[in-house]
Amino acid sequence: MADSTALPTLLKALRLPTMAEQWETLQGEALQANWGFSDYLAALCEQELAERESRRLDRHLKQSQLPLGKTLRAFDFEACPNLNPATLGQLAGDVGWVERAENLLIFGPSGVGKTHLAAAIGHGLIDKGKRVYFTPTTALVQQLQTAKRELRLPEALAKLDKYHLLILDDIGYVKKSEGETSVLFELIAHRYETGSLLITSNHPFSQWDAIFADEMMTVAAIDRVVHHATIIEIQAESYRKRTSMQRRAAMT
Numbered sequence: 001m002a003d004s005t006a007l008p009t010l011l012k013a014l015r016l017p018t019m020a021e022q023w024e025t026l027q028g029e030a031l032q033a034n035w036g037f038s039d040y041l042a043a044l045c046e047q048e049l050a051e052r053e054s055r056r057l058d059r060h061l062k063q064s065q066l067p068l069g070k071t072l073r074a075f076d077f078e079a080c081p082n083l084n085p086a087t088l089g090q091l092a093g094d095v096g097w098v099e100r101a102e103n104l105l106i107f108g109p110s111g112v113g114k115t116h117l118a119a120a121i122g123h124g125l126i127d128k129g130k131r132v133y134f135t136p137t138t139a140l141v142q143q144l145q146t147a148k149r150e151l152r153l154p155e156a157l158a159k160l161d162k163y164h165l166l167i168l169d170d171i172g173y174v175k176k177s178e179g180e181t182s183v184l185f186e187l188i189a190h191r192y193e194t195g196s197l198l199i200t201s202n203h204p205f206s207q208w209d210a211i212f213a214d215e216m217m218t219v220a221a222i223d224r225v226v227h228h229a230t231i232i233e234i235q236a237e238s239y240r241k242r243t244s245m246q247r248r249a250a251m252t
């Protein structure tokens, strides 16, 4: 007969911290409600799994650097009549496109919700178990440039492989200078058909030659990005402007 006083130690050794914490409380409930042994064990296992899942979500959310609160639920689709909520719902809730390493491009003028929607899709995919990393494109480009100078660009690119989706916010803010552009191109080439990119931009493709060093690189980058991609164009008034005007109107 095993010794139940050893249970906390045994459970910890098996890396089951929630079971170690809950077994006694749940035993009380089980006795009261007359559960069978296997029901009790199943309930304990369920608690361990639920706790593990919630820790995983927390960890992935933190690592993603996604802006908090920017969810689809918080998005007012009435302000963007040309957007189909179902399309966005599918991109946020259906992991198929990410598993196929497809890309998503969100274009539109400033303040119309590009970053918000990109983040909302990221949140949705994390909930579905995918790994996501959100970054202003300029910040990532700077990191990659440093890595390149230190001759560790391949490692830096490989480190991003663990993310199923990389959100490059505001690609148009990257301005061409030899170094910058080539690391951005190398990133795009590296992700091609192996990992998804979600890119937001104020500028349509016609102005991407301001980002990349020369026309050939611009064409090659666009080619790879759009090969398997969904493109969403937001036509709306700036939400920032709209809300500040509404506030002003309410005050007068």
Ligand code: ADP
Binding pocket: 070, 074, 075, 076, 077, 079, 080, 108, 109, 110, 111, 112, 113, 114, 115, 116, 117, 239, 240
């Ligand atoms: P963009 O990236 O296109 O410049 P943002 O996504 O940063 O725009 O949006 C600007 C601000 O307005 C953010 O605080 C965002 O949450 C909010 N916003 C924009 N569009 C909407 C919308 N349709 N519904 C709710 N909030 C919105």
Ligand code: MG
Binding pocket: 114, 115, 116, 169, 170, 200
């Ligand atoms: Mg933005």
